[in-house]
Amino acid sequence: MKAIKYSGLVIFLVGFGIFTSAVFFGYFNFTKQELDSYIIEKGYKSERLKEELKKSIVTDKKLSIFEFSSKVRAAFENSNNYHNELISKYNSEKNWDKKSEQFQYTVFGKPHSLSYDLAKKAGKGFFKEEPKLAWWLTFGLGIFGALFFILPNISLLGKPGIKNDGIYFESSTNRGWIAWLVLVYLVVFYLLLYFMPDYVVNWTFIFDPISNVLNGGNASQWFVYGFLYCVIMILMGIRMYIKYRNNKYQIVRTTSVLFFQIVFAFLIPEIMTSLNMPGYDFKSAFPLDYDFFFEWNIKSLQSSGAIGVFILVWGIILTLIIVPVMVYFFGKRWYCSWVCGCGGLAETLGDPYRQHSDKSLNAWKFERWLIHSVLLFSLLMTIVTLYCYFSGTSSFLGIKSQWIKDAYSFLIGAWFAGVIGTGFYPIFGNRVWCRFGCPLAAYLGFIQRFKSRFRITTNGGQCISCGNCSTYCEQGIDVRAYAQKGENIVRSSCVGCGICSAVCPRGVLKLENGPEKGRINPTEILLGNDIDLIKLLNNQ
């Protein structure tokens, strides 16, 4: 069994290695005809841009993606500089006609995205030409290897029960060098995905056939990410099934997050796209879905007929009615650890790292400041955006709509939720984003704290203060601090993953939805101590 496990690891690493090194393979160039048709397709009007691009990428030389990217970005920059200079020149000459004529020649867009677009067309080599074989060599090997690595645990882990032996001895789960390596890999992965998609264009070639089947178009980096996300969640979900096979709550919950990720976040939007509808994730609620009220989204929904209007209404109802009502009945867990995609990844890929969330009082203070600031930021951004949308102006309260949207998308959407939120799993725990950053979690947290039937019940005086619950709480809640006093745990940040209850050796904790009355039960004296003492205290 061990041999199977470790050969699985080797197979996985081979697939993973090919996938990673794909960045360095293949070559990129254009023939003159290819470039011409690309420029026509894009509607670029600048002769200067055409010249620059022709000079740099119409070649027989096999350019690597890095050379290609830097040449393309330089070409766009040179062309834009050229036209901008003309604009200022005509401006100073007060030659208004010539000046306004120049505006059509500048090209907007992020340099790496412009380069990505060209690279998607200009790519050649193995990954472009043999995408199916490439898929098997990367994802195929990776998936098989991971399965061979994970499945033997059914026998290797022994009888069903708590399987935390050695977590603090392993480099990968005890902040050792493997954990740091994974952190660096994840951070770089997200930086490429968000900011330099052209460098990973080879990954998208692997998925062109699958993407064509699903939505009728070639794969983007987001398609790759979505597919990868589902694959990782399924594989690590299988690991969860094996690890927590003694615990029905964990099994049902894991099934739920897998279902919502695969069907709601991946399949439905892809199928909608193939039917020429806006691809929409029906479970993604504002303000986590922060661009829901952006002009482009509202416009695109409005122009999509009945389905667009339905999505618009659904999105508003989801945030204003469904989410809070469900939190009232079940706690925020129904969303955060049963439905949400971010939560889904945290509960599967992130499970080996849950013990790293900081339990100190200072971390709790920091959390409350930060997460509520992000909530305010998202609301402010949305108010500005909507005001500008309806009034037709470009700023509100002195804040430019475009500026605040860009700032939020960059700081919160990309850096916080992606690079830090997932990248930091191996060192800072699997809920960095959900705990410190997610504005939806902050909103649900208010409801959970002040108006909900959910609580974690502490079982009288059975707690022995061992600390397993606090250690394995991914949200950094010091569960023990409540349990050892006999108090129920009612905290806005609790996502109801149920692991505290699972790891408790004395059966002290139970997640339940009950009457609001008595949900919060501050206790002076533990259950079991004589009744007179309680009376004495109460009479004080």
Next chain:
Amino acid sequence: MEHIVIIGNGIAGVTAARHIRKKSDKKITIISGEHPYFFSRTALMYVYMGHLKFEHTQPYENWFWKKNKIDLLQGFVTNIDTDKKQLFLIDETSISYDKLIIATGSKPNKFGWKGQNSDGVMGLYHKQDLENLEKFAPNNKVCKRAVIVGGGLIGIELAEMLRSRKIPVTFLVRENSFWNGVLPAQESEMINKHILEHHIDLRLNTNLKEIIPDENGLVKSVIIEGTNEEIPCNIVGLTAGVSPNIDFLKESTIEINKGVLVNRFLETNIKNVFAIGDCAEQKNPIGNRRPIEAVWYTGRMMGETVAQTICGNKTEYKPGNWFNSAKFLDIEYQTYGWVFSEKNKAENEAHFQWQHPSENKCITISFDKNSHEFLGINTFGIRMRHEIFDRWLSEKKSLAFVLEFLADANFDPEFYKVHEAEIIAKFNQEMGTNIQLKKKSWKRIFSKA
């Protein structure tokens, strides 16, 4: 300002300190030799198994003590002069007190076995035991076999710990079935089986004769009484119970027996000197409870109680209904009220038992044979609600009532399979009754009758 000195920073001493601080601004000093900060010794096993780091066993962050003006002093008390109200420490300094709380806990029992002081012989109680274990049994290359002597809760925990590092374990148990002085046979046998499933070499009816050290004084093997079988091993775990850690009081005027003798107010024979926790011995046992109770929560309750008394609200220690819990490898155990083993049960105590046909789950309900009053319940693999059973015991509910409302008491996580219907069906069949299970009701669960 009155100076309260507490010897021992375990759960009893620390609870007393916290509650005195809540109610007063008295000067509080806690003296401890084991570790400067309070930690949960019940969690030491998880440190060895790699579930936790040692710092995770500390329920309070290190700034807590200063912020709450609780002074921590590291040292061992060697003697007490109760006339001058002075303590003497091992470094020959002294401290005076106005009120003294002795909360020094327990130490592992040693029964005078030959070789019991060799290197590699250890209990499992103190932080130092954990350090010893890391030294003598870091893995199965250094420690090729471990022998554990004494079949109780600590013994099985030590076995689980060593097995987590794949160290072969031989487990010597004096009784003919695991812990059957406490557990009814059905449960004891289930645990025997479970121990074997975990590849632990369980030897029932087996006593240790002597421990043999090698030429360096390190454990080499043990000899079994009777058969004289020699079992080679690298460590020996002595887990045959604990006794109060009070040797330093032998020269003092404080009255001791096995533990420090106290009355119901936790007062010793000397005014202003109290004893709480594992080291306290009730002069007159309370109910069915033993005079010395080495249990986590009684230490905590005694701490709460003595804090009341010290802060001017003289309060009797009255632990309520007995309860406890433990975990035997993968099987959780809870008990509420009194369920005695066949060996120890009273003439009027009868049992109703149910066991799951395939999983490691079973219950025993004890009741009065004549009045059919509910006396207590043991559950294995099923969690129960403490508050409910506490209420039912205080209200002296009947056996039939408990079965009828058993669903209210279930505390298993959501989606777990429930077994109340099967349990009641078996009861009805055995007793010829027709009890109908009531559906779980939040209203009943939360009604504080």
